[in-house]
Amino acid sequence: MARVTFREERCKGCELCIAVCPEKIIVLAEHINAMGFHPATVVEQEKCKGCAMCARMCPDVVIEVEREVAEA
Amino acid sequence: MMKKVFTRPKALTDKPFHYCPGCTHGIIHRLVAEVIDELGVADNTVGVCPVGCSVFAYNYFNVDMFQASHGRAPAVATGIKRSLPDRVVFTYQGDGDLASIGTAEIIHAAARSEKFTTIFVNNAVYGMTGGQMAPTTLLGQKTTTTPKGRDKEQAGFPVKVAEMLSTLDGAAYVARVSVHNPTHVNKAKKAIKKAFEVQISGQGFALVEVLSTCPTNWGMPPNEALKWLEENMIPYYPLGIYKEPAEVK
């Protein structure tokens, strides 16, 4: 189980996250945000591996990633 | 239990970056902030930002900051570090700033082995002023002041900063990294962390050259810019650690 969240209002639609997602589950939304960009969004959340590749490449620190981890 | 495995570093303020879409200045800012967090030094750090696209970096790093005149960040950092030797001091500079107008300052800071860390962002162009030729512009690369591509007869050769500075005895740690994919982003972060550790352990001057994109002035979409960086910049600017103190090896 993993979850990615996008701070949509900060996304500049640069698509760097889209290119690196191994599951190809990130797309640009149809709508535009307050800055005038089509923000990135995840379509099939359940396929997310929590690898954080998207977040690592995002130049605007839009993405947060949570992942199921074994209780310490 | 769900746990945050990737979140905004505390050493960044919440202010959105002003950089163009896909500009890797943002990735490099985040890496510096992550390193500051991991080393737990935010309260003891003083940063110096340059003149260039990253001139507003003082709004983004959640630490005490100076804004320096064009090219002089290493001199400003010298003044700070010599005043407050127990603080962690870093400069963040572009290639016009560091490798053109500020060449004297960076060379002599390295030669004196000033105990601060420099993050050198090489995007092969002057971003802020409108895509003019930088000292690091590749041969043949088109810019607004080399409209037919940089010609060595007219404009000479690109400056290889990491190689040049690593010849100085005072430079303790010099590396060149890139941020064109997640693997390299990880490697870049490791190098930046080492560069801070070298400073903190008092071993001397440390610099990380980070190959970076300027999609706007290169005139290409951000993902294409990453590819252009990989295919054109890395062959001319080989990645790797150019200098490292024995203790850190």
Add this chain to the structure above:
Amino acid sequence: MSKILMKGNEAIGEGAIRAGCRHFFGYPITPQSELPHYLAKRMPEIGGVFLQAESEVSAINMVYGAAGAGMRVMTSSSSPGLSLMQEGISYLVGAELPCVIVNIMRGGPGLGNIAPAQSDYFQSTKGGGHGDYKLITLAPESVQEIIDLMAKAFDLGDQYRTPVMLLGDGILGQMMEPVELGEIQEVKQAAKPWAATGMRGRGKPNIINSLYIDPEDCENINKKLFAKYAQIAAKEQMWEEYQLEGAEIVLTAYGTAARICKSAVDKARAKGIKAGLIRPITLWPFPGSVIARAAETAKCFLTVEMSMGQMVEDVRLAVNGTCPVYFYGRTGGVVPLVSDVLAEIEKLVDGGDRE
């Protein structure tokens, strides 16, 4: 306390140390070199920092770093070096950082020579770098006065958060005179809560900056600076009056030229000529009020400078047409002789007003 013999340049160094300055950054240039030589020896003895920079450009930016970190810091140079520092001085002004900048002037323009001159008056008092600003500029005439003014320079800088210039020339720098140093005392320095020193629990970053991207913000910082300058102009004018009582011919001169003028005034008085001298000690703020007052009773003014005539413009502004203002100067490193100045004074008496 007994007096000791000291060179002017060394006195600047010792005066700075006694004023609590522990950081010096500079690049070698004649005729101020005795100052860095002195501090290279002296700073390590007292746990201070002496650093030879790679250029004057770097030196002034090191000053920017140390000043922003809250230190009492100084740099020193001579005319061509000051030209190189101007961008950095403008940044120091814009970021409201205190520091002391010494200019031991030499002949110019260009490489000029290493002989004493006063031709950087405009550069020092009228801005020098880009933007709207003023620099407090102090002009001592003796080694003792250097010592006294160094403490004043650092205090004024801290009080008003502004760079302060100490303006001298090669003669003053090389001159040996007996000085009273007094005990080294712990200097009380104002707290600098604005300094960027690492947050250390402050919770909010301090930023040293002169970038105001919004024109309204930039205009406001200019207004803030000028409100400060108005205060400085009202409170901080310093000058010396010499034989001014009943003077019909009022000389104005500063630094080395003022010493020459004092001798000329003495000689003129011995000949029964009513000459006197106003010696500005602060070149900015310019002591215009005392000059305006003297103009009410004087027949004429004679400004003497080691330049083609720079301060004379401020004298004329202060006199404001009340009486004629004449000028005598030698430049390019040539120093006027007492006899030359006396001859000028005598011409004015004979002719009433020349030209």
